[in-house]
Amino acid sequence: MSDISVVIPTYNRLWSLPQAVESCRSESCDVEIIVVDDGSTDGTWEWLRAQTGIVAIRTENWGKDWAVQTAMAAARGDYVRFLDSDDWLAPTANGEQLALARRTGADIVVAGYEDHDDATGARQVHEWVDCDDFIAQQLGEVWSSHYSAFLFRRDFIRDIPHRQDFGLRDDRLFILEVALRNPRIEVYRRPGFVHRQHGAERLQRTAGFRRDLGHWTYIAIFRKVLGMLEARGELTLRRKRAAIAVMWPNVRTFAKTYPSEAAEIVDWIHRLDPDFKPPVRPVLAGAYKLLGFAATEKLLRLRTLWR
Numbered sequence: 001m002s003d004i005s006v007v008i009p010t011y012n013r014l015w016s017l018p019q020a021v022e023s024c025r026s027e028s029c030d031v032e033i034i035v036v037d038d039g040s041t042d043g044t045w046e047w048l049r050a051q052t053g054i055v056a057i058r059t060e061n062w063g064k065d066w067a068v069q070t071a072m073a074a075a076r077g078d079y080v081r082f083l084d085s086d087d088w089l090a091p092t093a094n095g096e097q098l099a100l101a102r103r104t105g106a107d108i109v110v111a112g113y114e115d116h117d118d119a120t121g122a123r124q125v126h127e128w129v130d131c132d133d134f135i136a137q138q139l140g141e142v143w144s145s146h147y148s149a150f151l152f153r154r155d156f157i158r159d160i161p162h163r164q165d166f167g168l169r170d171d172r173l174f175i176l177e178v179a180l181r182n183p184r185i186e187v188y189r190r191p192g193f194v195h196r197q198h199g200a201e202r203l204q205r206t207a208g209f210r211r212d213l214g215h216w217t218y219i220a221i222f223r224k225v226l227g228m229l230e231a232r233g234e235l236t237l238r239r240k241r242a243a244i245a246v247m248w249p250n251v252r253t254f255a256k257t258y259p260s261e262a263a264e265i266v267d268w269i270h271r272l273d274p275d276f277k278p279p280v281r282p283v284l285a286g287a288y289k290l291l292g293f294a295a296t297e298k299l300l301r302l303r304t305l306w307r
Helices: 017-024 044-049 064-074 093-104 134-139 164-179 208-231 237-255 259-272 282-291 293-305
Strands: 002-010 031-037 055-058 077-082 108-111 113-117 123-126 151-153 185-188 193-197
Touching: 002 017, 002 064, 002 093, 017 031, 017 044, 031 044, 031 064, 044 055, 055 064, 064 164, 077 093, 093 108, 093 151, 093 185, 134 164, 134 208, 134 237, 164 208, 208 237, 208 259, 237 259, 237 293, 259 293, 282 293
Parallel strands: 002 031, 002 077, 031 055, 108 185, 113 193
Antiparallel strands: 077 151, 108 151, 113 123
């Protein structure tokens, strides 16, 4: 057994992986570093095999979610955290978050994080924002940080998978499923990890159909979670409005390509909150009311194409 298992899925990121791995090591606790190379072709596997103190696993490029699930099956730590291979942990985060978890019995130790811009060297700290409703927070009521900054009790999350069906937004669904279990939470008041801004490929950067699929996936996650809350009698107006505020920009963007499908989501939003007023200019709100959402969005698209 280890104190902490750090799960690092990676694909063709040998340029950043060594720093991510090194950041996991700690003098104050026993850290198990699990790196799953998801079929890299840049020498990642050869580098991993030459390292010591790493649990290295090779998979056949089935994607991040399967890589994470493979690592979780091998994990032996009392606690676990997830780290992308182009980011790195804050120097004291593992030891200090572990100490806080053990002292309080927390299921999750949450934290803010730090952004690092490779191009300029600029750094910006995003501190944790306190909220008295963790579910509403993760639905978008206030800023909810990034789950790589969190330390999770492994027994609490062991049967919550990273779901490939929602691969473009898998971490959002994961943390919402965690929130639905009403975890005991403690706050670490320093950054938990450093999120690297760079120009290389990233799963979140999409275009064309994948961009539209990303917006649809986000909406589908919120519909599913709100449905679960409703079935449990826990879908408060506060939680509805938090989710709607996050979904609305995704719906508008999705409507540029799929206006009829987006209109169905708008109808559902109005059923959720009959008092919902679209945060748009009055003339556009009037057009929605007069012509309907789909027809208005189609006209807007035609106007854009003819400019």
